[in-house]
Amino acid sequence: MINIRYVSRNAKRPEGGSSSSSHIISAGSTRFHDSSGNGTNTGIAANPNKMGNLECRKSPFTGVFVVNTPAHDHSGVSHLAEHMCFRGSPYYPADHELFVANALLPLSINATTYSGCTYFYVQSYNQALFISAIQYLYSGLVNTHYEKSKFEAERSGVLVNELTLLERNIDYLNNMAIRRCDTSTMAYKHAGGFSDSVLKIGFDDLIDYKKRWYDGEHITLLVSGADTDGDEIISLSRQAIAEINAKGCNTKLCDAMPLNEAAEVPASTLKRNTSVPVCHMRRHLTNNHQVKPIENDVSTWWVPQEFTYDLLDVEHQIKSRFIALGHLFIDDEVNHAGMIALRFVHNTKTSTQARTDAHKKVVSVLTEFNVEAKPRLFTDNKLPQAVQQLIRDYHQQANSRYSEPHSSLKTKPFTEHLNNVHVCRTGKHETYDKSERADRPKKNNWVSTTEVAVELKDKKSAQLAADFPSLLSLENLPALPKLLHKLAEPSVKAAQNSEERFQCIGNNWVYRVDAQFHRHLIVIMTSASFWQPRTTGECYALGVARFHEHTFIYGAQDRQASLREVWCKNTLTQNDLNTGISKSPT
Numbered sequence: 364m365i366n367i368r369y370v371s372r373n374a375k376r377p378e379g380g381s382s383s384s385s386h387i388i389s390a391g392s393t394r395f396h397d398s399s400g401n402g403t404n405t406g407i408a409a410n411p412n413k414m415g416n417l418e419c420r421k422s423p424f425t426g427v428f429v430v431n432t433p434a435h436d437h438s439g440v441s442h443l444a445e446h447m448c449f450r451g452s453p454y455y456p457a458d459h460e461l462f463v464a465n466a467l468l469p470l471s472i473n474a475t476t477y478s479g480c481t482y483f484y485v486q487s488y489n490q491a492l493f494i495s496a497i498q499y500l501y502s503g504l505v506n507t508h509y510e511k512s513k514f515e516a517e518r519s520g521v522l523v524n525e526l527t528l529l530e531r532n533i534d535y536l537n538n539m540a541i542r543r544c545d546t547s548t549m550a551y552k553h554a555g556g557f558s559d560s561v562l563k564i565g566f567d568d569l570i571d572y573k574k575r576w577y578d579g580e581h582i583t584l585l586v587s588g589a590d591t592d593g594d595e596i597i598s599l600s601r602q603a604i605a606e607i608n609a610k611g612c613n614t615k616l617c618d619a620m621p622l623n624e625a626a627e628v629p630a631s632t633l634k635r636n637t638s639v640p641v642c643h644m645r646r647h648l649t650n651n652h653q654v655k656p657i658e659n660d661v662s663t664w665w666v667p668q669e670f671t672y673d674l675l676d677v678e679h680q681i682k683s684r685f686i687a688l689g690h691l692f693i694d695d696e697v698n699h700a701g702m703i704a705l706r707f708v709h710n711t712k713t714s715t716q717a718r719t720d721a722h723k724k725v726v727s728v729l730t731e732f733n734v735e736a737k738p739r740l741f742t743d744n745k746l747p748q749a750v751q752q753l754i755r756d757y758h759q760q761a762n763s764r765y766s767e768p769h770s771s772l773k774t775k776p777f778t779e780h781l782n783n784v785h786v787c788r789t790g791k792h793e794t795y796d797k798s799e800r801a802d803r804p805k806k807n808n809w810v811s812t813t814e815v816a817v818e819l820k821d822k823k824s825a826q827l828a829a830d831f832p833s834l835l836s837l838e839n840l841p842a843l844p845k846l847l848h849k850l851a852e853p854s855v856k857a858a859q860n861s862e863e864r865f866q867c868i869g870n871n872w873v874y875r876v877d878a879q880f881h882r883h884l885i886v887i888m889t890s891a892s893f894w895q896p897r898t899t900g901e902c903y904a905l906g907v908a909r910f911h912e913h914t915f916i917y918g919a920q921d922r923q924a925s926l927r928e929v930w931c932k933n934t935l936t937q938n939d940l941n942t943g944i945s946k947s948p949t
Contacts, residue, residue, distance in 0.1 A: 365582040367600050369593035370756050424493040424588040424596070425749040428483040428500055429757060431581040432476065432554075433699070437543065439526075439556015440564050440572050443518055445476045447569060448483065448577075450513050452506035454607055455499050456823040458513060459894035463825040466888055466907055467835045470496055471747070478554040478696060484750045490588075490599075492831055497584070498603035499827060504582060505607065507573050513898075514566050520900015524920040526558040528870075528903060538694065540789050541661050541706065547785040549665045551698050585753045659789045660713050662722060664705040666780040668697045669736035674705070677732045684728050688721050697739075705729075708789065718786060726781045734777040828889050835885055843910035847873050847917050851910045858913065865928040872924045874931040876907075876914045883935065884914070893934060896921065 432441040451458040465472055470487035483500050487493040529535050542551050556564075584604075586596050666674075674693055685691050685707070694704040707725050709718065741754045828835060843851055850866045854875045857863035864875045876884065887893050888907060897905040902921035907914065916931050918924060 365579045365584060365604070367584045367586065367597050367604075368757070369597050370585060370587045370753055421488075422588065422749060423486045423488045424490060425586065425747070425753060426485045426493065426497050426500075426600070427585045427750055427753045427757075428504060429583040429585065429754070430481045430483070430504065430577060432479065432481040432576050434478045434552040434554035437553045437557060437560050438564055438568075439522070439554070439561040440568055441481065441576075442476045442555045443522055443561060443564055443569060444573050444577065445474050445481050445483075446517050446522060447509060447514070447573070448474070448500075448503035448506070450503075450509060450517060451823075452502040453508065453610055454502040455826050457825045457891065458898050459891050460499065460825045460827060462894050462897065462906065463889055464496070464499075464827045465841065467837070467839055467885060468492065468827060468831060469834055469836075469839050472496055472500065473746075475743070475746070476554055478552060479699070482746075482750075482754060484746070486747055486749065489831075489834065490596075492827070492834065493588075494599045494603050495827055495830060497586075497600050498607060501584075501604050502607045502610075504577050505579075507570055507577075509566075509570075511566055514569060516898065516900035518561055518564060518569075521897070521903055522556070522561050523558050524900070524903035524922070526556065526561065528920040529555075530558055537789075541708075541787075544661075544787050544789055545663070545785075546787055547663065547665070549663075549698055549700060549702055549704075549785070551694075551696060551704070583757070585757055587749065587753055659711070660709045660718060661787050661789045662707045662709070662718065662725070663785045663787070664725075664781055664783070665698075665700075665702040665785075666705060666777065667736065667774060668695075668701050668703050668739050669774060670734050670777050670780075671695050671703055671739050672737050673732070673734040674703075677734075681728060681732070685725070688724065691725065722784055729781060730778050736774045736777070824891075825889055835889070837881060837884060837914070840907055840909045840914065843873070843908040843915055843917060844904070844919065846919060847871060847915075848910065851875070851913075851915055851917075854915075855911045855913055865931065867924050867927070870902075870920045870922070870924045872918050872921060872927050874916045874928065876916060876935065880935045881914060887934060896923065896927075896930075 432444065434441050449458070449461045451460070457463075461472060464470060468487075469489060470485060470492055472483075472485045474481060474483040483504065485493065485496040485500060487496060530539065539553070539557065542553055543557070545551070553560075584600060586600055588596055671693075675695065678693055682691055687710075689707055689709040691705070691707045694706055697703060705725075707721065709721060713721065741758050742751055746754075850868060850871060851873045854863050854866050854873060858875070861877075864877070866873050884907065891898070894905060896902050896918065901923050902918045904919035905917070905921075907916050909915075916934075918927055921927065923930075
C-alpha cells in the first residue's frame with residue numbers, strides 16, 4: 364500500500380528558516396525533465412511559477428509522488444517508464460491529457476527522473492482540480508496497459524529526440540563518454556539512458572519494470588496546503604486513489620497517515636534494494652557501446668555524498684591548481700552506493716609513472732582543504748519551492764542522520780577515501796550525423812503526422828479539461844521556454860509584419876499567433892489533432908506559450924521543423940473542428 368503524508372507549511376526547516384540554506388545542495392548533476400517536453404538540461408525548463416503572483420499571498424496545494432525507480436544499467440528504462448506514465452490510462456485514456464492541462468488549466472504537472480528515484484508533482488490553488496490531478500497522476504503511475512504504437516512513439520520518437528538534444532551539449536557529451544567507459548564497481552548507472560541505448564528497451568522490458576517498481580509498496584504521496592486541514596486533504600486524496608484501485612489497475616490498496624504519525628522510511632526507499640530480485644533487461648548493454656577510444660585517461664576517487672557541500676565550495680580553487688596537468692571536476696550525482704565521483708581528466712595519454720605523480724598531486728591538494736561530512740539535502744531550482752520543500756522534508760524523515768542539517772556527521776575522515784583511485788580510458792560517443800538534414804525524419808520507427816491523422820477520430824477527449832471547462836483560459840498559458848527566446852525575439856520586434864511570424868533554426872521553431880486567432884485556440888488545443896506531432900513522436904516538445912505579451916506555438920527537437928509554418932497556418936485557419944483532423948502539410 365502507498366503512504367499519503369501531509370506536510371504543513373510550518374514543517375521543520377533547516378536552521379535559519381531558509382529553504383536555500385548553504386547546506387542544501389543539488390541532488391545531482393544528471394536530471395531528466397520530463398514527459399511534458401520541459402527538460403531541465405535541455406533548457407526547456409518547466410515554469411515553476413506558473414501559479415503567478417498569488418504564490419506570494421498563499422501557498423498552493425502541492426502533491427509529490429515519490430517512486431523508488433532504481434537504475435541497473437545505462438538503458439534508460441526508468442526514464443522511459445516516467446514518460447509512459449503520461450501516455451494514458453483506463454481512467455484517463457487521452458494521451459494529450461498532460462499537455463492540455465498544463466497549457467489551459469490553473470495547475471502545473473511535471474515529473475523528473477533521478478538515479479534511484481522519480482518524482483511526479485502537481486500544484487494548483489483549486490482544491491477540486493488538485494484532487495483530480497492527483498487521481499490522474501496515480502492512474503498513470505500504476506497503469507501497465509499500453510498500445511505498442513504508443514510505446515514506439517514515446518521511445519523511438521520523443522525520448523530519442525530529448526536525449527539527442529541533450530547530447531549536443533559538449534559538457535554533457537564529455538561526461539557521458541566517461542560514464543560509458545567507466546568499468547569500476549562504483550560506476551554510475553545512467554538513469555536517463557542514451558539516444559542509442561533506449562532503443563534497446565523492449566516493450567516487455569518496460570512492462571516488467573513498471574510492474575516491479577510502480578507498485579504501491581514503492582510509491583509515497585506527499586501533500587501540503589496552507590489553507591486546509593491535513594486530515595481533509597489526506598481523505599480526499601485517499602478517496603481519489605481508491606477510485607483508481609477499484610478499477611483494478613494492478614496495485615494494492617493505499618493507506619494514509621499524517622506525517623507526524625508515519626513510521627520512518629527505510630533508507631532503501633531512495634536507492635536500490637539489493638535484497639530483492641531485479642528486473643533484468645533482455646538485451647544487455649556494454650559500457651563502451653559505440654564509443655571510440657581516444658588518448659585521455661580519467662582517474663576517479665569515490666567519496667560519500669555527505670562530503671559534497673564542502674567539495675563544491677572549494678571546487679574552483681582546486682581546479683585552478685591543475686591546469687597544466689589536466690581537468691578536475693566533481694560529478695555530484697549520487698551512485699547506487701551513496702557515493703559521488705571526483706574525476707581527474709589527464710591532458711594526454713599518460714604513462715604509469717606520470718599517472719602516479721598526478722594522483723599524488725591531486726591527493727596532496729585535496730588534503731589541504733577542510734572537507735567535512737554534512738547532511739546533503741535535496742534542492743533543484745527548476746522545481747517549484749513548495750515541491751522542493753516537500754521532498755526535503757521527506758528526505759529528512761527518511762534519513763534520521765539528517766535531523767540536524769547544519770551539524771557535522773560522524774563518518775570516516777575525507778582523506779581516508781582518497782587511498783583508492785580507479786583509472787579508465789575515456790571515449791567519444793557519436794550521437795548523430797551532423798551532415799544529415801535537421802528536419803529529415805529518422806528511420807527508427809518514425810511515423811509521419813499525415814499517416815496517423817485518420818486514427819484521431821476515435822481518440823478520447825482530455826478528461827480534466829472536460830471536467831473543469833469553466834477554468835480553461837489562455838491566461839493559464841505558461842511562459843515560453845528559455846531555449847526558444849532568441850527565436851521569438853525577431854518575431855516580437857516585427858509584430859506588424861506577417862512574414863516574420865515563423866522563426867526556425869535547426870530543429871527548433873516558434874510561430875507567433877495573431878490576435879484574431881486567439882478566440883479559437885482553446886478549442887484547437889483541446890483537440891487531440893493539435894498535439895499529434897508530439898504524441899506520434901515527431902518532436903520532443905510542442906506547446907503554446909506567452910512571450911512579451913505575445914502568444915506563440917512552438918516546437919523543440921522537431922524532425923519536421925521546416926514544415927511547421929504551413930502546419931501552423933493550416934491548424935489555425937483550416938482546422939476541421941467537426942472531425943478533429945488537422946490539415947497537416949503533405
